[in-house]
Amino acid sequence: MKRYKILSLAIDTSRGIFRGSSSEGSAIAIAKKEMENEIKSRFGVFEYDNKFKRYMALEKPVLSVVEEHTYLLEDICDAYVRGSLYSALTGACCLGERIFNNVIFKVMEDFKSSPWYKIVYAKNRRNGSIVEWEDGIKILHSWNIINAEVLKKYLRLKELRNESVHFQKKNQDLESMSLEAINIISFIISSLFSLDQNRKDILLWFDVPGEIFLKKAAENDPMVKAFYIPCSFLVGPQYEVTGYSLGKFVISDNHQYEEREISDEEFVRLRNEHTGK
Numbered sequence: 001m002k003r004y005k006i007l008s009l010a011i012d013t014s015r016g017i018f019r020g021s022s023s024e025g026s027a028i029a030i031a032k033k034e035m036e037n038e039i040k041s042r043f044g045v046f047e048y049d050n051k052f053k054r055y056m057a058l059e060k061p062v063l064s065v066v067e068e069h070t071y072l073l074e075d076i077c078d079a080y081v082r083g084s085l086y087s088a089l090t091g092a093c094c095l096g097e098r099i100f101n102n103v104i105f106k107v108m109e110d111f112k113s114s115p116w117y118k119i120v121y122a123k124n125r126r127n128g129s130i131v132e133w134e135d136g137i138k139i140l141h142s143w144n145i146i147n148a149e150v151l152k153k154y155l156r157l158k159e160l161r162n163e164s165v166h167f168q169k170k171n172q173d174l175e176s177m178s179l180e181a182i183n184i185i186s187f188i189i190s191s192l193f194s195l196d197q198n199r200k201d202i203l204l205w206f207d208v209p210g211e212i213f214l215k216k217a218a219e220n221d222p223m224v225k226a227f228y229i230p231c232s233f234l235v236g237p238q239y240e241v242t243g244y245s246l247g248k249f250v251i252s253d254n255h256q257y258e259e260r261e262i263s264d265e266e267f268v269r270l271r272n273e274h275t276g277k
Contacts, residue, residue, distance in 0.1 A: 001257045003204070003267050004214040004232035005239075007249050008066045009195055015056055043081050054081045059183045063195040065231040069099055073182075073189065080182055085174035086164070092181035093161035096154065099188065100136035101129045103145060107222040111143050133158040145223060150191045157184045193227055202228070207268045209277045215264050237270035 017031050036052075043051045058077055064070070072095050080088035108120045116139045123130060130136045137154045140146045146154070160181045163172065190196075195212055197205050202218035214232060218224045239253035262270075 001260060001262050001267070002234050002236045003216065003264070004219070004229055005235050006065070006195060006203075006212040006214070006228070006231055007233050007251075008231035009212075010061070010064050010066050010070045012060050012062055015058070015060075016062070018056060043078075047083070050083070051081050054083070054179075057179055058186070060186050061190045061194060064189060064193040065195060065227055067193060067227060067231075068102065069095060069189055069193070072098070073185065076182060076185075080178055085178045089160070089164050089174060089178035089181050092178070092185045093157060093164060095185050096157045096161070096188065097129075097131070097133065097136070099185075099192070100133075100140055100154070103192065103223075103226070104130060104136065104139055106226040107143070107145065110222040110225075114139075114143065116142065133161070143222075146188075146191065150188055153184050153187055157181060157188075160184075192223065204264055204268060207264075208271045208275065211271070213264075213267070216261075237267055238274045 014035055017028070017035050020028065039052060039055060040048060043055075058080070060073070060077060072091070076088050076091040076095060079085075079091060104120055105124055108117065108124065111117055116135075119135075120130070120139065130139070133154075137146075137151060137158070140154075141148075141151045160177055164177065164181075195203065195205075199205065202215055202221060202224055204213040204215055206212065214224060214228060219229070233249075233251050235251060235253050236255055236257045238255040238257075239251055241249050242252045243250035
């Protein structure tokens with residue numbers, strides 16, 4: 001009867017405040033001013049206009065599950081906004097490699113019949129990593145973890161990585177290269193770990209207002225098991241959030257539920273009845 005409720009999620013809607021309608025009320029104007037002050041406090045007022053321009057150029061994921069990449073991407077974006085362009089560029093490329101290794105090793109047991117499994121297993125046994133980008137990308141694609149569009153983005157990130165890490169006898173536009181790399185890795189993160197409305201294949205997305213649950217049929221998906229369920233809490237439709245402690249929500253769910261399976265639609269109905277939404 002229970003469903004996994006997403007509790008650990010990364011939210012970044014700050015740019016949406018500035019990208020909204022030009023016709024704004026006092027509340028939006030106040031929100032913009034508060035956000036501008038926050039950006040100045042975070043990055044400094046020196047060359048603020050350039051920092052704000054770089055801040056707005058980023059296409060960070062709006063809503064995604066929390067994982068290692070969440071904090072690393074934040075560091076990379078901060079470097080870019082401050083103008084540390086080479087650090088941002090190489091950081092974005094390194095994060096691309098960390099992500100495909102992290103994903104491959106966490107989902108590998110679901111792909112034992114794959115021709116790649118023995119190779120991945122051997123590297124995992126040696127506490128090694130996959131350093132050949134072509135292999136890492138091919139593995140993700142062959143396991144249907146990424147689609148053709150994401151594969152293309154990954155190959156472009158590989159090009160940027162090679163151009164930035166290996167010496168080039170040519171001038172390089174670090175501003176454009178770093179922005180492209182960050183927005184590519186942001187796209188990859190969104191495709192793999194998103195919690196937005198484009199993932200209704202696995203999510204009950206705001207079917208209960210203000211709440212995100214995993215669909216029952218999605219629970220055995222390799223990516224869901226590896227990354228979404230660890231960010232979730234298994235609850236019945238009558239659970240309550242009773243507090244927040246040590247960075248985590250406190251859940252109370254003492255109701256004695258019937259021992260039966262129910263459809264996602266019935267779970268949503270029961271939850272909405274309980275909350276009065």
